[in-house]
Amino acid sequence: MSKVLVVDDEKSMRITLSEFLSNDGYETASAPDAQSALKMIEEEEFDIILTDIIMPKISGIELLSQIREKSQTVQVIIMTGEPTVDTAVKAVQSGANDYLTKPIKRDVLLKAIRHAEQIKLLNDEKLILEKENLIYQKGLEGILLERTTALQNAMQGIITLLSSVVEARDPYTAGHQRRVGNLSAAIADRMNLGTKVVEFMRIIGYIHDVGKIVIPTEILSKPGTLNPLEMQMIRTHALSGYDMLLKVDLPSFVGETIFQHHERCDGSGYPRGLKDKDITVEAKIIMVADVVEAMMSHRPYRPALGLDAALHEIQQNAGVYYHQDIVSSCVELFRKDYYEIEDLEHKIHFPI
Numbered sequence: 329m330s331k332v333l334v335v336d337d338e339k340s341m342r343i344t345l346s347e348f349l350s351n352d353g354y355e356t357a358s359a360p361d362a363q364s365a366l367k368m369i370e371e372e373e374f375d376i377i378l379t380d381i382i383m384p385k386i387s388g389i390e391l392l393s394q395i396r397e398k399s400q401t402v403q404v405i406i407m408t409g410e411p412t413v414d415t416a417v418k419a420v421q422s423g424a425n426d427y428l429t430k431p432i433k434r435d436v437l438l439k440a441i442r443h444a445e446q447i448k449l450l451n452d453e454k455l456i457l458e459k460e461n462l463i464y465q466k467g468l469e470g471i472l473l474e475r476t477t478a479l480q481n482a483m484q485g486i487i488t489l490l491s492s493v494v495e496a497r498d499p500y501t502a503g504h505q506r507r508v509g510n511l512s513a514a515i516a517d518r519m520n521l522g523t524k525v526v527e528f529m530r531i532i533g534y535i536h537d538v539g540k541i542v543i544p545t546e547i548l549s550k551p552g553t554l555n556p557l558e559m560q561m562i563r564t565h566a567l568s569g570y571d572m573l574l575k576v577d578l579p580s581f582v583g584e585t586i587f588q589h590h591e592r593c594d595g596s597g598y599p600r601g602l603k604d605k606d607i608t609v610e611a612k613i614i615m616v617a618d619v620v621e622a623m624m625s626h627r628p629y630r631p632a633l634g635l636d637a638a639l640h641e642i643q644q645n646a647g648v649y650y651h652q653d654i655v656s657s658c659v660e661l662f663r664k665d666y667y668e669i670e671d672l673e674h675k676i677h678f679p680i
Contacts, residue, residue, distance in 0.1 A: 591615070
């Protein structure tokens with residue numbers, strides 16, 4: 329089981345939360361303030377840190393920032409008794425993995441901790457794969473065939489792991505990234521953009537929503553309409569995905585494309601409001617594939633709308649939200665080539 333540090337200036341809160349966790353098999357420790365917590369973190373390793381926001385001298389947000397300077401994999405869950413839009417958004421932007429509103433019920437706490445534990449394990453595995461990838465790059469320079477195979481396998485592992493991280497957090501869209509990746513690759517192929525672009529489109533599609541691992545599960549799987557705070561938090565995932573991929577050995581345009589996949593050609597998208605000429609062709613393909621797949625699939629808040637509705641949406645907004653040539657290729661793919669959305673995870677042929 330994971331090791332959890334509870335940080336709160338209220339003794340009763342520390343005792344109650346620690347007891348909840350201990351009874352569920354977690355190894356726990358507690359600290360009355362951020363200073364004590366930082367000292368404990370220096371002396372021993374924790375998998376999950378559960379911290380209050382409002383504390384004397386050093387706040388939970390400041391504690392979070394200092395933790396993130398040392399580790400990106402430790403899961404940090406913020407607790408607050410006074411939730412506001414600014415506080416919640418600042419917590420997520422500072423690197424919080426989840427947040428809980430006081431008073432905290434036992435089942436809500438344990439659900440959040442279990443999600444954090446799962447993400448921590450996946451992130452640790454990702455680091456191991458990245459280290460293996462680095463070893464391959466440094467150690468197999470003289471044997472081209474072996475090096476290529478090793479890099480392909482390591483990259484396949486990293487892409488698969490990044491994709492599975494999102495699915496662990498967002499079960500309602502399990503397979504969404506694979507379907508978007510496969511559709512994006514098919515569109516690029518129909519546009520005769522070349523093998524290299526086709527393979528990169530599949531890779532980008534498979535991980536385009538990786539930034540959603542920072543979004544609380546309750547928001548990702550919410551069955552109703554999102555409120556303004558929740559929508560604002562959802563919209564941080566494009567930047568979060570971009571920041572995460574800066575640390576992975578992938579070409580820079582992969583992260584930039586993921587950063588742009590919710591932009592729109594008329595400038596009405598997010599997070600930067602980019603217009604047509606500033607958006608990569610890869611992002612323009614992903615945005616079309618993303619919309620089509622999403623409309624064709626079930627979501628917690630609505631049933632699947634079907635292919636006709638999806639194609640009507642992109643055709644109606646071709647030249648406005650979406651690039652005309654990409655829309656035409658996508659429509660022809662379904663109408664002339666009889667393409668069918670597929671869940672299969674293809675073996676990635678990484679263009680080296």
